[in-house]
Amino acid sequence: MLKASGAIAGATLVSRVLGMVREIVYARFMGDGWVASAFQLAFTIPNLFRRLLGEGALTAAFIPIFKEKEKTHGEIEMWRAANAVISGLVIAAAVIIGIVMIGLSIALGVHEFGGQTELMLRLLRVMFPYMLLVCVAATMMGMLNARGHFFIPAMGAAMLNVVMITSVLWFAPRLGLEVPKELRLSKQIFALAFGVLAAGFAQAAFQVPTLWRDGFRYRWVSPWGNETVQLVVRRMIPGTIGVAAFQINVLLTQMIAFWVDPHIVASFNYAVRLMELPQGMFGISLATFLLPTLAGLAAEKNYPEFRHTLRNGVGTLMFMNLIAAILLIVLAEPIIRLLFERGRFTADSTDRAALALMCLAPGLVAFSTVNILARAFFALGDTRTPMKISLACLTLNLILAACLVVPFKQGGIGIANTITSIGNAGLLLFALRKKLGRLDMAPLRATLLPLAAIGLVVALIAWQASVIWESRLGHATLALKIGSVFVPAMVAGLVYLLAALWFQIPAAKDMTAFVLARFKKRH
Numbered sequence: 001m002l003k004a005s006g007a008i009a010g011a012t013l014v015s016r017v018l019g020m021v022r023e024i025v026y027a028r029f030m031g032d033g034w035v036a037s038a039f040q041l042a043f044t045i046p047n048l049f050r051r052l053l054g055e056g057a058l059t060a061a062f063i064p065i066f067k068e069k070e071k072t073h074g075e076i077e078m079w080r081a082a083n084a085v086i087s088g089l090v091i092a093a094a095v096i097i098g099i100v101m102i103g104l105s106i107a108l109g110v111h112e113f114g115g116q117t118e119l120m121l122r123l124l125r126v127m128f129p130y131m132l133l134v135c136v137a138a139t140m141m142g143m144l145n146a147r148g149h150f151f152i153p154a155m156g157a158a159m160l161n162v163v164m165i166t167s168v169l170w171f172a173p174r175l176g177l178e179v180p181k182e183l184r185l186s187k188q189i190f191a192l193a194f195g196v197l198a199a200g201f202a203q204a205a206f207q208v209p210t211l212w213r214d215g216f217r218y219r220w221v222s223p224w225g226n227e228t229v230q231l232v233v234r235r236m237i238p239g240t241i242g243v244a245a246f247q248i249n250v251l252l253t254q255m256i257a258f259w260v261d262p263h264i265v266a267s268f269n270y271a272v273r274l275m276e277l278p279q280g281m282f283g284i285s286l287a288t289f290l291l292p293t294l295a296g297l298a299a300e301k302n303y304p305e306f307r308h309t310l311r312n313g314v315g316t317l318m319f320m321n322l323i324a325a326i327l328l329i330v331l332a333e334p335i336i337r338l339l340f341e342r343g344r345f346t347a348d349s350t351d352r353a354a355l356a357l358m359c360l361a362p363g364l365v366a367f368s369t370v371n372i373l374a375r376a377f378f379a380l381g382d383t384r385t386p387m388k389i390s391l392a393c394l395t396l397n398l399i400l401a402a403c404l405v406v407p408f409k410q411g412g413i414g415i416a417n418t419i420t421s422i423g424n425a426g427l428l429l430f431a432l433r434k435k436l437g438r439l440d441m442a443p444l445r446a447t448l449l450p451l452a453a454i455g456l457v458v459a460l461i462a463w464q465a466s467v468i469w470e471s472r473l474g475h476a477t478l479a480l481k482i483g484s485v486f487v488p489a490m491v492a493g494l495v496y497l498l499a500a501l502w503f504q505i506p507a508a509k510d511m512t513a514f515v516l517a518r519f520k521k522r523h
Helices: 002-030 034-054 057-072 075-110 115-127 130-146 151-174 181-213 227-243 245-258 264-299 303-330 332-340 347-379 384-408 410-436 448-472 478-502 506-522
Strands: none
Touching (some): 034 245, 057 075, 130 151, 130 181, 151 181, 245 384, 245 410, 347 384, 347 410
């Protein structure tokens, strides 16, 4: 598990670092004003469909069937099933894109919207076809994961980020030169929208060579009446809501926030991107490994090993993401300042994004745990239970966000998402225990109190180190800004690891032994 998820985490780290570079150049280019919020909201919508049809519900429903075809019918039927599903995906996505594009064109043609809303809708019209490209790319990544390839598929997102960065640095400065400077950003922002389309194509194309070497050849297989497609659709419909609940929450709450304050959407988005670094490295990496692995164990009805693998995954996730959550909360302002505060991203922008991050980061462990527990249900062929739980949590999130967004702005959305994600994880855990009879989580529960105590001490150490640095050295230069983040983080991280080893936390021992073994093997 550590080896496979470590490979994914390594590729994800490259992708997330490039993603962070993308957000840095985005922040410098467009800040967190209404133009930035219009772009972020418009991009959220095709991104939501990616989670619904691509790397979310579709792959969660398809990978267990793909693995079962491999084990019971051989590779020929496995690839035929994959071709049928891809053909069905292309048809479904093309229909959705056509309806949305026609609807947007009619709406923009017959109705005069306000400046912010019109810009958002025009950007959405440009970016919406991204949905098809990224859905195909996500399906290919799922197929490669099921075949035991983790590093190369995870690197696909790195290609996406490279193209999006290029659109800001090379394409955007060449647009809008004919209009006054104060209006130029609303024209140049379309370079980012076209960059999104090019990035989706690059990510899909990046998967093809590895799939080709593995034996995949795309051939049209009619999805109409196809048994595999019908089974995938039946499992996918409830899972569409289940696995994408967080994204649905983000979209709906951002739509509310977009008309409350023009700064909220962009500020909250920067906080989400920072959350996605540890969430992607540890939460998504483990979940990516666990879905095909748990699906294989479920197909063999090897439930003791299923429980053991799930427990190890959750334990490793909790250990890694707890320290990440602590550092994101305590060092929110220095982190935002270091990464984003330049160009159109001002000191006030830093304050707004730091508030969002401090309110969102406490739910990091829960966000990632939901991904793992949902995939445990999908591996068992159950997509309805996560759907029901997510519906309840979605309703709660909307109520909390609507109540909190006005008084607390972006902080209110963060609080709402944190509360509902903790509830979502708890309900999934309870339902999974009922489904399996028992979870054998006693060894994991025994580590909760020591980890909580270690976390509290480490948070105080990081906070005190940050206060001392700011009072004595400040953050006037780039070197001081770097030190204000990394010195407290390294001190806190070292204490966290040593304390976890002292208390014999299993995840800390396993990961340390794994790293030392890899080091000895190389040297």
